[in-house]
Amino acid sequence: MKIQFKRLKKLPSLAIALFLTAIVVIAFTFASISQAKTLPLVLPSWQEGNSKETIIAFVNRVTTETSPSYVPPAERIAVFDNDGTLWSEKPFYFQLFFMADRLKSMEAEHPEWSTKMPYQAILAGDAQAIAQFTTQKELAELLAVTHSGMTVEEFQLLAKRWLKSAKHPRFNHLFTECVFQPMLELLDYLRANNFKTFIVSGGGIDFIRAFAEEVYGIPPEQVVGSNLKTRWEEEDGKFVLRKLPELGSYDDKEGKPINIDLHIGRRPILAFGNSDGDLAMLQYTASGERPSLMLILHHDDSQREWAYDRKSNIGHLDKAWDEAERRGWTVVSIKRDFKQVYPFN
Amino acid sequence: MKIQFKRLKKLPSLAIALFLTAIVVIAFTFASISQAKTLPLVLPSWQEGNSKETIIAFVNRVTTETSPSYVPPAERIAVFDNDGTLWSEKPFYFQLFFMADRLKSMEAEHPEWSTKMPYQAILAGDAQAIAQFTTQKELAELLAVTHSGMTVEEFQLLAKRWLKSAKHPRFNHLFTECVFQPMLELLDYLRANNFKTFIVSGGGIDFIRAFAEEVYGIPPEQVVGSNLKTRWEEEDGKFVLRKLPELGSYDDKEGKPINIDLHIGRRPILAFGNSDGDLAMLQYTASGERPSLMLILHHDDSQREWAYDRKSNIGHLDKAWDEAERRGWTVVSIKRDFKQVYPFN
Numbered sequence: 001m002k003i004q005f006k007r008l009k010k011l012p013s014l015a016i017a018l019f020l021t022a023i024v025v026i027a028f029t030f031a032s033i034s035q036a037k038t039l040p041l042v043l044p045s046w047q048e049g050n051s052k053e054t055i056i057a058f059v060n061r062v063t064t065e066t067s068p069s070y071v072p073p074a075e076r077i078a079v080f081d082n083d084g085t086l087w088s089e090k091p092f093y094f095q096l097f098f099m100a101d102r103l104k105s106m107e108a109e110h111p112e113w114s115t116k117m118p119y120q121a122i123l124a125g126d127a128q129a130i131a132q133f134t135t136q137k138e139l140a141e142l143l144a145v146t147h148s149g150m151t152v153e154e155f156q157l158l159a160k161r162w163l164k165s166a167k168h169p170r171f172n173h174l175f176t177e178c179v180f181q182p183m184l185e186l187l188d189y190l191r192a193n194n195f196k197t198f199i200v201s202g203g204g205i206d207f208i209r210a211f212a213e214e215v216y217g218i219p220p221e222q223v224v225g226s227n228l229k230t231r232w233e234e235e236d237g238k239f240v241l242r243k244l245p246e247l248g249s250y251d252d253k254e255g256k257p258i259n260i261d262l263h264i265g266r267r268p269i270l271a272f273g274n275s276d277g278d279l280a281m282l283q284y285t286a287s288g289e290r291p292s293l294m295l296i297l298h299h300d301d302s303q304r305e306w307a308y309d310r311k312s313n314i315g316h317l318d319k320a321w322d323e324a325e326r327r328g329w330t331v332v333s334i335k336r337d338f339k340q341v342y343p344f345n
Numbered sequence: 346m347k348i349q350f351k352r353l354k355k356l357p358s359l360a361i362a363l364f365l366t367a368i369v370v371i372a373f374t375f376a377s378i379s380q381a382k383t384l385p386l387v388l389p390s391w392q393e394g395n396s397k398e399t400i401i402a403f404v405n406r407v408t409t410e411t412s413p414s415y416v417p418p419a420e421r422i423a424v425f426d427n428d429g430t431l432w433s434e435k436p437f438y439f440q441l442f443f444m445a446d447r448l449k450s451m452e453a454e455h456p457e458w459s460t461k462m463p464y465q466a467i468l469a470g471d472a473q474a475i476a477q478f479t480t481q482k483e484l485a486e487l488l489a490v491t492h493s494g495m496t497v498e499e500f501q502l503l504a505k506r507w508l509k510s511a512k513h514p515r516f517n518h519l520f521t522e523c524v525f526q527p528m529l530e531l532l533d534y535l536r537a538n539n540f541k542t543f544i545v546s547g548g549g550i551d552f553i554r555a556f557a558e559e560v561y562g563i564p565p566e567q568v569v570g571s572n573l574k575t576r577w578e579e580e581d582g583k584f585v586l587r588k589l590p591e592l593g594s595y596d597d598k599e600g601k602p603i604n605i606d607l608h609i610g611r612r613p614i615l616a617f618g619n620s621d622g623d624l625a626m627l628q629y630t631a632s633g634e635r636p637s638l639m640l641i642l643h644h645d646d647s648q649r650e651w652a653y654d655r656k657s658n659i660g661h662l663d664k665a666w667d668e669a670e671r672r673g674w675t676v677v678s679i680k681r682d683f684k685q686v687y688p689f690n
Contacts, residue, residue: 074564152606209610219419220610230606232599232625238632241606248607254577261497261575261586262593263608265554265565280577287583
């Protein structure tokens with residue numbers, strides 16, 4: 001030992017310092033390389049293949065400053081349908097389960113509902129009949145009846161409470177867990193590339209706002225949906241907005257681009273939908289001056305989710321599918337492209 | 346010299362290294378202190394005083410994590426009126442100058458305007474008469490006539506071209522230069538503290554969107570305003586939205602909180618206005634559960650800007666002023682609180 005210490009003493013202190021510095025630098029380099037290797041890969045729940053490649057190639061193209069297709073961050077607007085695109089929509093729109101529970105809580109005051117459609121079917125829990133209520137008229141009426149009378153804050157509390165307890169009948173998981181894991185990853189991936197992500201849904205704007213921030217990372221101001229009008233009221237010296245049983249706008253079909261213009265004020269460069277209700281939004285995105293990516297989610301996996309398209313009343317995918325084939329839009333297959341469907345799988 | 350070198354050699358290398366390190370640390374410390382001193386002070390165009398102190402104290406309160414008044418970044422919503430709050434509104438709303446130029450370009454096709462109000466006064470350039478057109482009915486009609494017929498993209502081009510050339514008659518500066526320097530600083534200061542800044546204006550949403558991003562740093566999706574309805578159209582295989590001569594919503598008075606709920610979906614914690622048209626927005630902000638700051642800009646400087654309040658038809662400040670005094674809202678005085686009014690001063 002003594003000999004070794006003497007040897008060390010003979011080395012100039014500066015050389016020792018340099019040696020120690022080199023070790024630290026090498027250690028840090030290795031640490032960061034191994035960290036990079038353990039970072040999650042891009043879109044891990046997406047199968048390798050055309051859909052994933054198309055998405056990544058598009059994002060690379062519009063975010064590469066030297067690319068002729070470069071789009072400045074402020075214009076990277078991405079719009080997503082909700083029902084059937086970000087979460088499932090079977091056996092019927094999840095919001096209809098909420099409406100059914102709301103109707104049950106109001107049933108005593110409305111004896112006339114027991115013989116009147118669509119109330120009768122919903123109160124009887126007739127799933128097959130409920131699945132038929134998909135027209136604008138029926139949905140708008142149910143929205144008006146079940147989502148009005150309270151202030152906008154009271155509605156948020158009602159919806160949030162319901163979403164924390166109500167479960168999907170097939171999976172016995174919260175409805176907010178029946179969201180598509182690959183879509184959650186896509187939203188994150190786009191935001192990491194400075195896209196601003198919006199929901200543009202036929203569903204009720206306030207209902208979606210009750211969970212979109214927590215579940216999708218999409219804040220209320222980036223949610224566009226069907227809405228009821230509100231009334232300005234003073235209540236015990238406080239000012240509130242009360243939801244009225246009167247439709248403001250129905251955010252479906254051409255209502256989607258119209259509301260995109262009203263709420264966002266510029267054309268998206270990426271749109272993702274799953275039904276004919278999304279066709280106008282996809283066409284609007286495709287008609288912009290900028291490079292754009294249009295995607296349609298095809299429900300073709302009855303084992304892990306559901307399989308439906310041209311003949312379905314909910315999530316009816318017919319004209320939009322034809323248009324996708326004609327225009328070369330990307331049709332994403334749940335069966336082929338989703339390694340994992342739900343976060344709980 | 347030789348003696349000194351010998352002395353240095355006698356010092357252990359380690360001591361020299363420590364000495365050099367100490368010098369470097371001291372140098373960096375001084376550099377960062379002097380850098381902090383040369384950084385622009387907060388809100389440099391605001392006079393020291395109650396208004397500036399109130400703003401800074403509020404921002405500190407809601408951004409200090411250990412404060413009971415802490416507000417998470419996602420909920421730091423700040424809403425600003427535009428006319429008379431972010432830029433001037435005299436001799437009349439700047440958008441009326443744009444409307445007048447639009448009417449002149451359309452005059453040949455409308456011989457009936459030469460004898461019909463409000464067209465007659467505007468085409469004759471009768472400033473005093475124009476300043477009287479401030480009712481919702483008149484403004485909505487002028488908006489409908491001058492802002493419709495084209496696609497939303499064509500309107501953006503029209504408005505942008507006009508804003509790049511039209512000048513304010515009093516200052517001979519672009520209208521977009523007649524913005525309040527202290528308000529530009531306030532917007533920046535709030536954003537630096539993770540507030541999301543929105544415009545909520547009675548002015549046309551598309552007109553404001555034509556300059557808000559460049560001038561205020563506020564993107565189109567954070568602009569709320571009065572709007573015309575649009576129609577979905579196919580044009581040469583491309584899909585466009587055409588602006589219709591039909592009012593969608595008039596974003597003034599209770600229309601402001603109603604549209605804040607529709608577009609933003611949560612209550613602001615800071616609201617800044619200047620007239621009775623902003624009262625409902627201020628009351629809505631004040632009625633929230635969170636700590637909130639309500640501000641009113643008082644135009645009391647006829648030398649550098651204009652002086653008007655209770656008796657003015659444009660920027661009528663009467664009930665909101667009384668409410669501000671009653672509730673302890675902050676009344677900002679241009680004369681007293683603005684060191685500098687416009688960026689060009």
